[in-house]
Amino acid sequence: MNLAKISESWPTVQPSAFKGKDLLRIDEFSGDELLYLLQSALHLKQLQKSGQQYEPLKGKTLGMIFDKASTRTRVSFEVGMYQLGGMGMFLSGKELQLGRGEPISDTAQVLSRYIDAIMIRTYSHADVEQLAKYASIPIINGLTDMFHPCQALADMMTILEHKGRLQGVKLAYVGDGNNVANSLVLAAALLGVDVSVAAPPGYNMSEEIVKTAQQYADESGASLTFTDDPVQAVTGADAIYTDVWTSMGFEAENEVRLKAFQGYQIDQQLARHAAADYIFLHCLPAHRGEEVAADIIDGRHSVVFDQAENRLHAQKAVLAAVI
Structure with missing residues (x-):
């Protein structure tokens, strides 16, 4: 695949357009923004295959909340953060205070003080929307009963x-x-x-x-x-x-x-x-x-x-x- 040829006609999107945004469903982003992410993903894949390091997330931490079993989602997010210079932290929904009845709003606000983003894989999409409402950091939907944007x-x-x-x-x-x-x-x-x-x-x-x-x-x-x-x-x-x-x-x-x-x-x-x-x-x-x-x-x-x-x-x- 000739990446340069494919990319020639793609629209230019400012990277700043993404900073701090949530990804709860795929249409959080426009078609042009999705093309930007695809272009970025293809470049990141080429860098990884060539052995080049790219670590823009040094010192950053991703909290990964799992209420559902996972192979690909957990491994790919954890490895992805590592390759970008950051750290992925596994958080079992059963072991968090969420599992004992702590409001999602409280969890969202507390985690926002500790980490830089949250990826959540759970059942109810409404819970993810609630998490995003109260968090001051980006929320990424790793799968809900309604959507699987990644x-x-x-x-x-x-x-x-x-x-x-x-x-x-x-x-x-x-x-x-x-x-x-x-x-x-x-x-x-x-x-x-x-x-x-x-x-x-x-x-x-x-x-x-x-x-x-x-x-x-x-x-x-x-x-x-x-x-x-x-x-x-x-x-x-x-x-x-x-x-x-x-x-x-x-x-x-x-x-x-x-x-x-x-x-x-x-x-x-x-x-x-x-x-x-x-x-x-x-x-x-x-x-x-x-x-x-x-x-x-x-x-x-x-x-x-x-x-x-x-x-x-x-x-x-x-x-x-x-x-």
Whole structure:
């Protein structure tokens, strides 16, 4: 990928526009600002691969609050802070006074006196909004029941790396209209990526998110399609994306969901409707044999481990920008 060529036409955004800002949902930032972060992430990745040090966050500390289990989010944020010269501090939600009933407002104000930013991975998006309301430092959403903005940024970075562009790329998302889908579609609409979403009845994205995404798409020139037909969604797609059928917090619905999502697996029969050079994406963890066939996720079209790696670089871009 020729980064210099890709970057030629990108708008210039002042880095000061990010300082102190929260990232609660991907559309906290404009399309131009997302492009800036993607450009920064690509440069940071090149620096890391070449062994060059870049430590703008020396002496800075990121508090990482986890109410949900994590592999990629914890490791990528902690390593990212280390590579930028700072420190990531793991804070279990169960071990904080939050777990014993301390108001979020008190926790936010106290932590703001100790550290430079907070990343939180939890269930309720309302809790993250409450944290941001009372904190005087940047709050980064590491995942909530409604949004996963850092994942969406890494997704766009991965598509850009493998396709060399974003405008006019067709992205098919097949599966649950969940937090990953919400952030993915909003990011795509802001950046001019055409999106086709296929979900079974009852598992569609929220009307509010669809309406907001359409407003962004009208400005960027992206096209948005929502259907219950996976073949329609995948036909001609440059990238196919799926996620688990049962997200964390919905385990009690697992059997019902397994039945509802029959016919929505990404397998060879469905993928043959995509472009010959399509890429396959998945935010991981994946359940082979459920939402995706093993020969797809482990096959030549899969870029899921590039995508997972890009969480590190995309989040470093966010951390450097807002801190």
